[in-house]
Structures are given as structure tokens and as C-alpha cells.
Amino acid sequence: METRINRQWRLAARPEGMVGEEHFRWVEEQAPRVERDGQVLVRTLYLSCDPTQRGWMARDTYLPAVAIGEVMRSFGVGSVVESRHPDYWEGQLVQGLLGWQDYALLDGDSARLSVVPEGVPIPIAMSALGITGLTAYFGLLEIGRPEAGETVVVSGAAGATGSVVGQIARLKGCRVVGIAGGPEKHRWLVDEARFDAAIDYRREDVAARLAELCPDGIDIYFDNVGGEILDAALARLAFKGRVVLCGAIADYNRSELGPGPRNYLNLLLQRGRMEGFIILDFLERAGEAVAELRRWVEAGEIKVEVDVQEGLENAPRTLRRLFTGANRGKQLLRIA
Amino acid sequence: METRINRQWRLAARPEGMVGEEHFRWVEEQAPRVERDGQVLVRTLYLSCDPTQRGWMARDTYLPAVAIGEVMRSFGVGSVVESRHPDYWEGQLVQGLLGWQDYALLDGDSARLSVVPEGVPIPIAMSALGITGLTAYFGLLEIGRPEAGETVVVSGAAGATGSVVGQIARLKGCRVVGIAGGPEKHRWLVDEARFDAAIDYRREDVAARLAELCPDGIDIYFDNVGGEILDAALARLAFKGRVVLCGAIADYNRSELGPGPRNYLNLLLQRGRMEGFIILDFLERAGEAVAELRRWVEAGEIKVEVDVQEGLENAPRTLRRLFTGANRGKQLLRIA
Numbered sequence: 001m002e003t004r005i006n007r008q009w010r011l012a013a014r015p016e017g018m019v020g021e022e023h024f025r026w027v028e029e030q031a032p033r034v035e036r037d038g039q040v041l042v043r044t045l046y047l048s049c050d051p052t053q054r055g056w057m058a059r060d061t062y063l064p065a066v067a068i069g070e071v072m073r074s075f076g077v078g079s080v081v082e083s084r085h086p087d088y089w090e091g092q093l094v095q096g097l098l099g100w101q102d103y104a105l106l107d108g109d110s111a112r113l114s115v116v117p118e119g120v121p122i123p124i125a126m127s128a129l130g131i132t133g134l135t136a137y138f139g140l141l142e143i144g145r146p147e148a149g150e151t152v153v154v155s156g157a158a159g160a161t162g163s164v165v166g167q168i169a170r171l172k173g174c175r176v177v178g179i180a181g182g183p184e185k186h187r188w189l190v191d192e193a194r195f196d197a198a199i200d201y202r203r204e205d206v207a208a209r210l211a212e213l214c215p216d217g218i219d220i221y222f223d224n225v226g227g228e229i230l231d232a233a234l235a236r237l238a239f240k241g242r243v244v245l246c247g248a249i250a251d252y253n254r255s256e257l258g259p260g261p262r263n264y265l266n267l268l269l270q271r272g273r274m275e276g277f278i279i280l281d282f283l284e285r286a287g288e289a290v291a292e293l294r295r296w297v298e299a300g301e302i303k304v305e306v307d308v309q310e311g312l313e314n315a316p317r318t319l320r321r322l323f324t325g326a327n328r329g330k331q332l333l334r335i336a
Numbered sequence: 337m338e339t340r341i342n343r344q345w346r347l348a349a350r351p352e353g354m355v356g357e358e359h360f361r362w363v364e365e366q367a368p369r370v371e372r373d374g375q376v377l378v379r380t381l382y383l384s385c386d387p388t389q390r391g392w393m394a395r396d397t398y399l400p401a402v403a404i405g406e407v408m409r410s411f412g413v414g415s416v417v418e419s420r421h422p423d424y425w426e427g428q429l430v431q432g433l434l435g436w437q438d439y440a441l442l443d444g445d446s447a448r449l450s451v452v453p454e455g456v457p458i459p460i461a462m463s464a465l466g467i468t469g470l471t472a473y474f475g476l477l478e479i480g481r482p483e484a485g486e487t488v489v490v491s492g493a494a495g496a497t498g499s500v501v502g503q504i505a506r507l508k509g510c511r512v513v514g515i516a517g518g519p520e521k522h523r524w525l526v527d528e529a530r531f532d533a534a535i536d537y538r539r540e541d542v543a544a545r546l547a548e549l550c551p552d553g554i555d556i557y558f559d560n561v562g563g564e565i566l567d568a569a570l571a572r573l574a575f576k577g578r579v580v581l582c583g584a585i586a587d588y589n590r591s592e593l594g595p596g597p598r599n600y601l602n603l604l605l606q607r608g609r610m611e612g613f614i615i616l617d618f619l620e621r622a623g624e625a626v627a628e629l630r631r632w633v634e635a636g637e638i639k640v641e642v643d644v645q646e647g648l649e650n651a652p653r654t655l656r657r658l659f660t661g662a663n664r665g666k667q668l669l670r671i672a
Contacts, residue, residue: 008475044625047519062605127661159448226601231596245600245601245603245604246604247604248604251601258598259595259596259598260596261596262593262595263593264581264596264600264610265562265581265584266612267581267610267611268582268583268612268613268614269397269398269612269614271611271612271614272611273609273610273612273613274600274603274610274611275603275608275609276602276605276606276609277604278607280603280604283608
């Protein structure tokens with residue numbers, strides 16, 4: 001019987017500032033085996049890098065913090081190598097919280113694994129049809145509730161979630177303005193993803209550009225970044241405008257809470273609404289969303305950009321790419 | 337034909353810090369007369385003092401700023417002394433934007449006057465059944481959407497709006513915690529208005545007391561004050577909690593924007609919603625609300641506290657009482 005090595009990154013310290021390799025410990029141990037009914041052993045193929053992982057490392061949030069010494073939590077896609085659960089079988093491709101490791105031994109009932117649809121490339125399954133695509137879909141449609149003709153502004157617009165938000169908004173008949181850093185992202189947003197306009201927050205005055213590009217105000221601001229950009233968007237909120245809180249990447253690597261949005265009282269003057277959501281609450285409805293997203297992607301209506309790095313040993317530095325803005329679209333790490 | 341003198345306070349300067357008499361100019365001139373069809377001349381009897389007036393003095397908000405030289409805008413109740421409008425007649429008591437003056441010449445169609453219901457004392461008509469009562473009613477029920485058994489926290493709880501919010505919440509089966517300053521207000525909230533608990537923000541640590549009094553979190557926070565109390569409430573938000581933004585009296589006399597709510601990201605973690613509203617949007621539905629509020633007041637279910645000062649010459653200092661916390665309940669000024 002072959003002995004499989006299970007390489008892992010375990011959490012070693014809670015980050016206060018920027019996340020880095022010093023917060024993890026590399027461990028190699030023997031891979032686990034299925035021992036009880038209901039268990040599934042999955043060989044990780046790809047890991048998903050998501051800003052929310054920074055929060056999981058630091059404190060209890062909508063999920064308990066990763067414990068010190070525990071394998072770093074991460075979404076991933078893998079192939080089932082052993083199963084004593086009736087819904088899963090060897091060779092099947094599944095998606096779920098596999099962690100930063102080669103092999104994940106999971107309880108098939110509680111692990112909420114989803115099966116990767118036939119005929120979909122893994123990077124698409126993990127981006128537009130994965131957690132970030134679903135985040136875009138439910139966040140925009142259920143929390144933002146766009147109507148044709150409205151102006152939608154998205155921050156982190158070239159990222160995995162933001163790029164899908166903007167393209168769904170376009171498909172719903174909205175005018176879409178994306179905010180992202182750097183000329184390449186700017187070009188991609190306008191030329192490939194067909195946003196109506198883009199703002200390069202590194203070179204441009206975001207508040208001034210929003211005033212130019214949204215003369216009637218912002219009906220929906222989908223926020224992935226927090227900080228000053230959230231404040232600039234609040235200042236331009238239209239009557240009955242909505243702010244969808246999806247994340248605040250600008251604040252995730254601060255050692256303490258950043259300043260709050262000073263312009264929050266515009267919610268009062270404009271009768272606006274600022275609302276947060278967590279995609280885990282919508283996973284029961286993932287089927288409908290994945291089907292619709294898949295139609296859009298296959299028809300070329302939604303363009304997907306995926307940034308694939310290689311090697312489990314690079315997991316910490318690949319996660320870090322999200323916070324330096326180095327990633328182009330969905331950040332993945334191929335490990336097998 | 338008698339000559340009536342119309343005493344007025346006109347706006348002289350835009351306040352930057354605390355509002356005071358120096359921002360107004362006292363003028364006495366001949367009272368206007370009805371000259372055209374549709375006009376109504378109203379003799380002001382009582383003026384309503386409301387925190388929002390500080391905003392009207394300073395800048396365009398949901399209404400244009402009061403112009404320099406213009407009579408200070410204010411809600412009030414008066415009696416019709418002349419009318420060439422079919423809906424209004426001499427001797428009728430009406431409520432609307434009369435301004436800080438003895439006589440207001442209004443266009444009956446555009447002035448949105450409401451007739452004071454028969455048999456209701458004017459101070460009740462101007463508080464629990466007036467703009468502040470309606471603000472409480474629609475803000476809590478339409479924006480907050482309380483359900484029986486939920487925990488509702490109200491700031492400015494002994495004020496005109498907050499006191500009614502808390503009592504409606506109690507009538508809807510909620511647990512109610514009020515935040516107000518000073519032992520007298522504390523006593524009134526618990527003994528008279530029958531709040532479940534009260535926090536004296538001047539003597540107590542609001543965050544610690546909220547943790548004690550709301551062990552399962554805050555389902556609805558109705559905010560009249562902004563500032564640190566809003567932040568403390570956000571930190572205790574329950575799953576799917578709502579923050580109703582009604583005002584931010586703590587910030588109204590700052591010369592520049594205060595800091596924003598640092599804990600706003602709890603809206604994301606708790607899937608919460610923070611939403612603002614302006615009572616003017618609900619005035620078409622005032623009838624139903626006034627009828628229900630009147631039943632509650634007449635049945636003793638809603639206690640009303642009214643603080644009546646005397647004399648038009650005292651208008652600036654009476655308005656100021658709101659910002660020093662000197663008022664007990666609804667602040668009115670009797671001028672005739």
C-alpha cells in the first residue's frame with residue numbers, strides 16, 4: 001500500500017499587519033485515509049486565494065478563526081481519491097474547503113462539497129462559477145437589486161468578484177463604472193469586460209472621476225475595498241442608492257480598525273441603504289446561479305480572467321498577491 | 337384696518353460650530369396680507385425645535401439651505417387668519433413650515449399644511465402626532481421592521497423621536513433599551529415610558545452596558561445621535577440586525593465631518609443593513625399613522641413629554657437646548 005505524503009501549511013501566528021510566510025509553518029506528514037462511513041478523501045488540485053482568508057487567520061468572523069497549528073483554511077478543487085459516502089466517488093472533481101494541503105479528509109455530510117459541473121474547466125469552475133462568481137451574483141442581484149438604466153460602480157473591479165459584478169450589471173442594462181489600479185486593468189475592464197468606464201485609483205482622483213462619470217449619482221456601489229473609495233462613493237450616492245458591502249481589502253492588513261466612512265450620513269440624506277452579506281448564506285441556491293453564470297460565460301457575455309500560480313510551497317506569497325494588487329482576476333494556485 | 341407687526345428671526349450667518357443667536361437677525365416688519373387666490377395667512381402659535389434645523393442653516397441637504405436673509409425655517413402650528421384657499425378657513429389650526437415669525441403667508445397648494453385634528457392639544461399634535469411622532473413611527477416600522485421578541489436600542493431615547501420609537505417598539509413586543517443623558521431622563525424612560533432598561537451615556541460605559549443588556553445582540557438600533565454611540569451599537573449588532581439612521585445630533589455642531597463608524601464592517605459579518613430615511617417621504621401616509629398614534633396616546637400606552645419655552649425672542653436659545661441636551665422630550669416654543 002503506497003504511502004502518501006501530505007504537505008501542509010499550518011497557521012503559526014496571527015497576522016497584525018501584512019500577511020506573509022512568517023505566519024505559517026510547513027509540515028509534511030503521512031496522508032490520512034478514509035476509516036469511517038461518510039468520509040471522503042480529496043486530493044487537492046487547485047487552491048483558491050480569497051481576501052476573506054486574511055480575516056480567518058486573525059479572528060472569529062462569520063466562521064471561527066483558524067486555530068494556531070491548524071491547516072490553513074482555503075477553498076479548493078480536488079479529485080476524490082477514496083470515499084465511503086454515497087454522494088461521492090473516486091475520480092469525481094469536487095469543490096469546497098480543502099485547506100492548504102495535498103489531501104483533505106472530510107466528512108461528506110458536513111463539508112458542503114459541490115461537484116464541479118461536467119465540461120467546465122477547473123479555473124472557470126473556481127472563478128466565475130465558483131465562490132467569487134456566486135458572491136458577485138447574489139451580492140449584486142439580491143442585495144443591490146439593480147434595475148435597467150441605473151449606474152453601478154464596482155471597486156476591486158478587475159478582481160475575481162468585481163469583474164463578474166460589473167458584467168452582470170451590464171447584462172442587466174446598467175451603466176457600469178469599475179475602479180481598479182493600473183493601466184492594464186483599466187484596459188481589460190473597458191476593452192474585454194465592456195465596462196462603460198474605468199477609474200485607475202492609483203493615478204486618478206477617484207472622487208473627481210466619480211463626479212464626472214456619474215453625474216446623476218451612484219445607484220449601486222458594490223464595495224470590495226472599503227477605505228477612502230467607499231467614502232468617495234458614499235459622497236456620490238444617488239437618491240435611494242444602495243451600498244453592497246462585500247469586503248474591505250484596504251483594511252484587511254491593518255493592525256487595527258481603519259477610520260469609518262465619514263460620509264455615512266449621506267445614507268440618511270439620500271434615503272440610502274448599506275448592507276452586508278456573506279455568500280455562505282446563499283449556497284443552497286448555488287445551482288440556479290451556476291447555471292445562469294455558465295450560460296453567460298459560454299456565450300462570451302462574461303469574460304473571465306484567471307491568474308494561476310504554481311506550487312503549494314508558494315501559497316503564502318500567492319495569497320499576498322491579493323493585497324498588493326499583483327493579481328489579475330481570480331487568483332488560483334495549482335498544486336497538482 | 338389694523339396694522340399687524342410681523343416679528344421674525346432671519347438667518348444672518350451659516351454656523352460652523354454650535355448654533356447661537358449670532359447666526360440670526362431680529363427683524364420687525366408689517367405683516368403680509370392675502371392678495372391672491374390660493375394664499376393662506378397663518379398666525380404662528382407654537383414653533384417646533386428640531387435637530388434637522390441645524391442642517392438647514394448650514395447647507396443644502398434634503399431641502400435647500402435657508403438663504404442668508406431668509407426667515408429661519410421651522411415647523412410650527414398656527415391659526416389661519418385669512419384664506420383664499422378652499423381647503424383652509426379662518427380659525428382653523430394648521431401645522432407646517434411656518435418659520436420663525438408671527439405671520440406666515442403661504443401658498444395653500446404647495447405648503448403641505450396639515451390640519452390639527454379636533455380635540456388634540458397642540459403640544460401633543462406637535463410631538464407624538466407631529467413630525468417627530470411620524471418620524472418614530474415610519475422609521476421604526478418601515479425601515480427597522482421590528483418583530484416581537486427582538487431587542488431594540490434607541491439613542492436620544494428621551495427626545496421627541498426616540499421616546500416614541502421605544503414605546504412603539506414595546507407595543508410591538510420588543511425588548512427596548514434607551515440611551516439618554518442624566519438620571520432624570522433615565523428614570524423617565526424606565527418608570528414612565530416603560531423601557532426595559534436605560535443607559536446613561538454620561539455616567540456609564542455604553543459599550544459595556546450594551547453588552548450586558550443585549551447579550552444576544554441588537555436587532556434594531558435606531559440612531560438619533562451618531563458618533564461613538566453608533567459605533568458601540570454596530571459592534572453589538574445581531575445577525576441580520578438593522579441600523580435606522582434618523583439623525584446624528586452629536587455631529588451637527590461640528591465644523592467639519594466627524595469620524596465615520598469604524599465598526600461598519602459588522603454590517604458585513606452580521607449580514608446587517610444600515611438605512612436612512614427622511615420623514616418628508618412618508619407624509620402622504622401620515623393619516624394612518626396619526627390615527628394609530630392618537631389611539632396609543634389616548635390609551636396611555638405612549639407617554640409624551642413636552643418642554644415648552646416661551647417667546648419668539650428666545651427661538652435661537654431654545655433651538656440650542658437640543659444640542660446641549662437641556663430639553664426634556666419634544667422642544668416647543670410658544671409665541672402667541
